[in-house]
Amino acid sequence: MLEAIPYKIRSYVFSPEWFYGFDSIIELIATIVCILLVYYSYKCFKLTKENKYLYFSTAFLSLTLAFMAKIVGTLAIYKPKITRTSLGSSVHQTFNTITPNDINALAFITFVFFSLLGFMMLFLIVSKLTWKNKGVLALMFYFVILATWMSVIHYQLFFVTSFLLLLLITYSYYMNYLEAKTEKTRFVMTAFGILLISHAFFIFVIYSSTMYVLAELVQLLGFIYLLVPFMLIFKKK
Amino acid sequence: MTEKRRGKLEIIADVLKSIQQKNGKIKPTHLLYKSNLSHAKLKEYTKTLLEKGMIEEQIVKGKKVFVMKDPGHKFLLEFERIKEFSDSFGL
Numbered sequence: 001m002l003e004a005i006p007y008k009i010r011s012y013v014f015s016p017e018w019f020y021g022f023d024s025i026i027e028l029i030a031t032i033v034c035i036l037l038v039y040y041s042y043k044c045f046k047l048t049k050e051n052k053y054l055y056f057s058t059a060f061l062s063l064t065l066a067f068m069a070k071i072v073g074t075l076a077i078y079k080p081k082i083t084r085t086s087l088g089s090s091v092h093q094t095f096n097t098i099t100p101n102d103i104n105a106l107a108f109i110t111f112v113f114f115s116l117l118g119f120m121m122l123f124l125i126v127s128k129l130t131w132k133n134k135g136v137l138a139l140m141f142y143f144v145i146l147a148t149w150m151s152v153i154h155y156q157l158f159f160v161t162s163f164l165l166l167l168l169i170t171y172s173y174y175m176n177y178l179e180a181k182t183e184k185t186r187f188v189m190t191a192f193g194i195l196l197i198s199h200a201f202f203i204f205v206i207y208s209s210t211m212y213v214l215a216e217l218v219q220l221l222g223f224i225y226l227l228v229p230f231m232l233i234f235k236k237k
Numbered sequence: 238m239t240e241k242r243r244g245k246l247e248i249i250a251d252v253l254k255s256i257q258q259k260n261g262k263i264k265p266t267h268l269l270y271k272s273n274l275s276h277a278k279l280k281e282y283t284k285t286l287l288e289k290g291m292i293e294e295q296i297v298k299g300k301k302v303f304v305m306k307d308p309g310h311k312f313l314l315e316f317e318r319i320k321e322f323s324d325s326f327g328l
Contacts (some may be wrong), residue, residue: 040322041322044319044322044323047246047315047319048246048319052323052328053323053328056326056328125327125328126326126327126328172327173327176327180324180325182324182325184321184324184325185324185325185327187325188325188326188327229325229326230322233318233321233322233325234318
């Protein structure tokens with residue numbers, strides 16, 4: 001599960017071998033859903049000039065970068081043959097000290113940072129907390145950096161932190177659903193509830209790689225649910 | 238600043254909705270009543286809508302009416318989508 005590599009940097013691979021690549025596909029689907037939300041909320045910002053859309057777009061851009069980093073990091077381990085291609089070998093010659101495990105470890109740190117930043121921003125947006133107090137924002141950013149740093153030492157802390165942030169986000173979406181009681185708000189609330197469950201599974205990946213498979217599959221369901229309200233909006237003519 | 242802008246877009250949508258509810262054709266006096274705007278403000282907004290080609294002025298039976306055009310329908314649809322997106326994602 002955790003492979004020791006030189007320079008005391010660890011690589012983070014939680015997947016059982018038979019699941020290699022499937023998780024990358026799930027992450028790719030999550031990336032596509034995030035990109036759609038980034039694109040549309042940015043379009044809303046351009047049309048309305050309301051900052052809330054820009055913040056929402058940035059939060060999902062952060063999650064997009066997180067998933068992309070995870071794909072790169074895991075593929076470095078799953079497909080080490082990539083380094084044997086002409087492009088791969090030229091990169092390898094330029095950075096000959098970098099091993100696939102280093103790429104994986106760096107990608108994991110990037111994944112953790114952008115995931116926590118994205119969830120933190122989303123929490124601030126949906127909780128309708130102020131964006132005017134720069135001190136609060138600086139403190140939140142500091143907590144993201146601190147949590148990233150701690151997560152490198154104890155990676156379980158990342159899953160616990162993201163679980164807590166998702167818990168708060170899901171609660172806010174539950175309140176939003178109670179207020180609006182529409183089909184779409186129910187889908188969004190359910191999507192984040194499912195993502196919350198997936199992160200609960202992620203906490204226990206240290207005990208069993210099956211937990212990782214379960215967490216990934218539940219995460220896929222969560223992102224599909226997140227796509228539904230978006231599609232329902234565009235179905236309207 | 239942004240609140241002011243949002244208000245403007247909402248007013249435009251309300252004016253267009255008022256026209257749409259009357260099958261896409263409305264008399265200025267009815268629009269004044271339905272849009273809940275002052276005469277001066279309505280004049281300002283209808284001028285903007287005319288310039289953007291969202292509505293058109295026509296003379297029907299010797300009386301002036303505002304007719305909603307395709308860009309107006311498109312704006313209203315996009316505005317409703319944005320509102321739904323905003324409501325669904327708690328923005």
